[in-house]
Amino acid sequence: MxxxxxxxxxxxxxxxxxxxxxxxxxxxxxxxxxxxxxxxxxxxxxxxxxxxxxxxxxxxxxxxxxxxxxxxxxxxxxxxxxxxxxxxxxxxxxxxxxxxxxxxxxxxxxxxxxxxxxxxxxxxxxxxxxxxxxxxxxxxxxxxxxxxxxxxxxxxxxxxxxxxxxxxxxxxxxxxxxxxxxxxxxxxxxxxxERMQGIHLYAIWEKLNTDQRFAVVEQIADVLAQLASLKFEKIGSINIHGEVGPLQSHAIPPTSSARGPFSSVADYMLSFVPDVSQSPAKVKAYYPEIRLRVRKYVEDQTDDPIYNPPFRLIHGDFDAQNLLFTWPDRSQSPKLSGVIDWDYSYTGPLYYLFEYPIFIQDVDLSAATEAKYPENKLLRKNLVRFLAQRSPKGSIEREDARECFRQKSFIMNIYRNFFMTFGWKNAEQELNRVQRYADEICDRGDEEWFPYTGRCDWEPDSELESEVEVDK
Known part of the structure; x- marks a missing residue:
């Protein structure tokens, strides 16, 4: 250094x-x-x-x-x-x-x-x-x-x-x-x-044709597959000794003591709703139920490899603004030239590594975004296919890649968005998030709600239910 x-x-x-x-x-x-x-x-x-x-x-x-x-x-x-x-x-x-x-x-x-x-x-x-x-x-x-x-x-x-x-x-x-x-x-x-060559993906995504977007998604899958090849026994952040140390997270206040490293997903997740905290009493009143539901869900996955060690390296903000591509020839597909902004990266379960990038998820905003649903679905399907194909046909690793998407869960995904991604700006915001999450898991349960709520009519991609492995 x-x-x-x-x-x-x-x-x-x-x-x-x-x-x-x-x-x-x-x-x-x-x-x-x-x-x-x-x-x-x-x-x-x-x-x-x-x-x-x-x-x-x-x-x-x-x-x-x-x-x-x-x-x-x-x-x-x-x-x-x-x-x-x-x-x-x-x-x-x-x-x-x-x-x-x-x-x-x-x-x-x-x-x-x-x-x-x-x-x-x-x-x-x-x-x-x-x-x-x-x-x-x-x-x-x-x-x-x-x-x-x-x-x-x-x-x-x-x-x-x-x-x-x-x-x-x-x-x-x-x-x-x-x-x-x-x-x-x-x-x-x-x-x-280093000043890396390239332009942010978000700046060119709308200019790409469908084939070029498929090529970009395949390169993204390669990055995720390489991160999946890095295996660790603890959840936390890599320290100056190249080992997994305490977790670095936007959601941890600067005044709080370091957390972790953690040996289990349950301990990692529940560290964001601690037994002892400075939160108002109204907020903490919801914590016991949340802790109970989350722990039960995670511990029910004890034998599922996508939740358990070995853990993988997860980029702290794997989004289009942190992916650089060169595109000198418009008739060709862009080439990945850089993955940047690695602050707050951490080791965690494969479940959280293998995720759909935001820009191929569906969002209810307008007729224009709705028109993208068919292509987005194909892009998601091929992301899963590309990830699976990075492992030998018939291997456990290939099946695990598919299971990460088949098992996407409200309890896991929305918990991450509400509790684990960013800290609260104030007590009112914390109460709003905690109350909404607690009400949803108590009233509906995980089976009746969605891991992605960008679309009010979201449903699992049907191709994920296929057990047939099809290579290129």
């Missing part, structure tokens, strides 16, 4: 700078990303995954060559001047002279001086800059807006990306330099990282 102010990086054999591991508790947060998350993707007031649209305003992270080939694909650019909401973190006042000095001295390679810094779009938690160098090369700088977030989040993200680079062929950005100190002269904790 690289960087912190006040230390002189030593040269590794591969030319990267490295310093001793930090031992202090400076706050930090980090993403190995080429562009920020959209605020909408982290909005805890949204009911379901299907309603989390990938409508971010951010620009391509491609090189100049790619920009020339894909100029009309760019969406409204970074730095488009969005005003800050009252409950957002304050805008950063960065010292560009100090940043240029750090980049010139510590970014590996013989690129000369850092000559220019271009402001890009902000996200909920970070601001993004492009750093340009004398030889025309550039990298990304990502700067943390929240100055009170613990450095363990950054450490886990960097360790996760390193693990993925070492054990898969999934394209992930290289980290060049990390500063964990929010009081650094630059004005923020920050990460300097």
């Amino acid at each position: 690289q960087s912190s102010e006040g230390t002189i990086p030593q040269q590794q054999s591969d030319g990267r700078n490295i310093v001793p591991e930090p031992v202090d508790n400076h706050a930090s947060n980090s993403e190995d990303v080429a562009a920020p998350k959209d605020d909408a993707s982290s909005n805890p007031s949204i009911l379901t995954d299907a309603n989390r649209s990938s409508s971010e305003s951010s620009s391509t992270t491609s090189s100049r060559k790619d920009e020339d080939n894909q100029e009309d694909l760019d969406v409204e650019g970074y730095g488009s001047g969005h005003s800050w909401a009252s409950d957002e973190y304050e805008a950063l006042d960065l010292n560009y002279d100090a940043l240029k000095h750090v980049a010139t001295c510590y970014v590996p390679g013989d690129h000369g001086k850092c000559t220019n810094i271009e402001t890009l779009e902000r996200g909920s938690f970070h601001e993004i800059r492009i750093l340009e160098f004398a030889d025309g090369w550039s990298c990304i700088g990502r700067f943390t807006r929240n100055k009170h977030e613990h450095l363990s989040i950054t450490e886990s993200e960097i360790a996760t990306v390193k693990y993925v680079r070492q054990h898969t062929t999934i394209p992930v950005p290289e980290t060049y330099f990390v500063n964990f100190d929010p009081t650094h002269a630059v004005g923020s904790a920050f990460v300097l990282m």
